[in-house]
Structure formats: C-alpha cells, structure tokens
Amino acid sequence: MMQPSKQIIGVFDSGIGGLSVLKHIHARLPNEPLVYLADSAFMPYGCKPPSIIEDRCLHIADFFTKHHCKAIVLACNTATAVSIHHLRKKYSYPIIGMEPAIKPAVIRSQTGVIGVLVTNGTANSEKFNQLKQRFGTHINMIVQPCPGLVESIEAGNTVNNTVVYEMLKGFLQPLLQQGIDTLVLGCTHYPFVIPLIRDIIGEHITIIDSGHAISCELERQLNLHHLRTPSKTIEPIQFWTSGDIQCVGSVISKLWQHPVSLRKMA
Ligand code: DGL
Helix, strand or coil: CCCHHHCEEEEEECCCCCHHHHHHHHHHCCCCCEEEEECHHHCCCCCCCHHHHHHHHHHHHHHHHHCCEEEEEECCHHHHHHHHHHHHHHCCCCEEECCCCHHHHHHHCCCCEEEEEECHHHHHCHHHHHHHHHHCCCCEEEEEECCCHHHHHHCCCCCCCHHHHHHHHHHHHHHHHCCCCEEEECCCCHHHHHHHHHHHHCCCCEEECCHHHHHHHHHHHHHHCCCCCCCCCCCCCEEEECCCHHHHHHHHHHHHCCCCCEEECC
16 A cells, blocks of 8 residues: 555546635645646536536546545535535545535524525535535525526636626625625635625625635544655645646636646546
C-alpha cells in the first residue's frame, strides 16, 4: 500500500463551484496533495437526470482511484444528494459530501424563517427531502431553486453583472418578503456571488455555506483513518477538467486568483 503522503485527495464538482470548497480545504490542510476536477463537459448537474449524474460520479471516482486517491470530496450538493451512497458502496476510502447547512441555520435563526438556495436536482432529491423533514418541522423553510444561476457563474459572471443581479433579485425577493433572517447557500457555486447577494439582501441576514464545515469533516476523517500527510511541503494543486481547457482555465484562474495550468480528463 502506498504511503498516505503520496496519495491524493480528489475534489470534484460539475464545474468551478467546488473551488469555493477547495479554498477551505487547502487553507486547513496545506500539506495534502489535492487534485481538483471540474466536470465542465457535463455541467450543470442540477437539471440532469440522476442516472447521468451517478454515471459521471462513478467515472470521476475511477479517475481519482487510478491517481491513487486516499479520499474523495464531492464538492457539489447535487452530486452528493444523488450519488454519494453509490460511491460509498463501491469504494472503501473516505468519501465526504456536501449538504445544505440547514441544521446550523435552524440553530442560528431568530425569526424561525430561513431561505435555502439550491439547484433543481438538489430540491428534487430524496436525500434533501429527508434532510428537510429532519430539521424543518419547527421552522418555516423556504426552498428556492435557482435555474440558470450555475451556468452564469460558470461563464465567469460573478461581479458587477446586471443579468446575474436581476436573476438573483428574482430568487431572493420572495424570501425577503417572507421575512427570512438566515440564508443557506445550498450549491457550491453560489458563494462566488455573495457580494451580489449582499447587495440585494442587506447586512442583517446571515449567509451560511458549508465549505468550512466540509474541510473540518475531511480533516476528521483523515485523522480517523491515519491518512494525514506529515511532511511540511506545500503541494501544488493539480487542476483537471472534462471541458474546454481554454474557457474553463480562464474562469478557474480568475476565481482562484492565480494562474492555473489545467489538464484535460478524457
Ligand atoms: N456546485 C453544484 C452544487 O453544489 C452545482 C450543480 C450544477 O452543476 O447544477 O450543487
């Protein structure tokens, strides 16, 4: 068996959304060798049938397995909701997934009214509906699917963009009218438009996303399974995509705030 320090942690999303999670993982675990995959050729997952998402997740997990991974992070709420149980059945290493941070929102909310922004895929999944039932019985939870938002963020429209601003206004105004005091970002793409969201909702509403919590959970799992990398060397992150190298590369470099060299996954 290969030493844990030589094994990678695979992190993936339908596209660039998972970078919002990768940022927390890299900050918390800087010695860990990370490989990020943007499955941009199949983006968005949120409007695809579950069978396609399951196939993609298995294909990507095989790719990471061939690259000697010791853990996988599904930095995507939609992929987690649809297929994490399939991956956990097939692979024995830790597989960490995302879910909308409803529990922390319920604990934090004063008014008892929370909004949750998600993709259609997450909204319609059994896993999300179970989560809602578990925590949502004593709270007024307004679930707002956001069709089209992931595609706009993938196109790099994250700051000062009127189209995205108007789109977000349409999604957020009904939540404001119903008196939310807490807003859960249930898709890893959405943290990239927090400044636009803030402009619309103001400063008094708490925004919660799961990126930090996932990095803590990954650290816990690595410790539990004795998979930590002890060395003090900071490994460069490898970036891969199934999409167009030029287009995806320029958006990743913009959002990662660093030029990245991107490789093509077959
Ligand atoms: N970032 C993915 C998520 O968290 C987006 C899904 C999509 O491609 O629609 O759900």
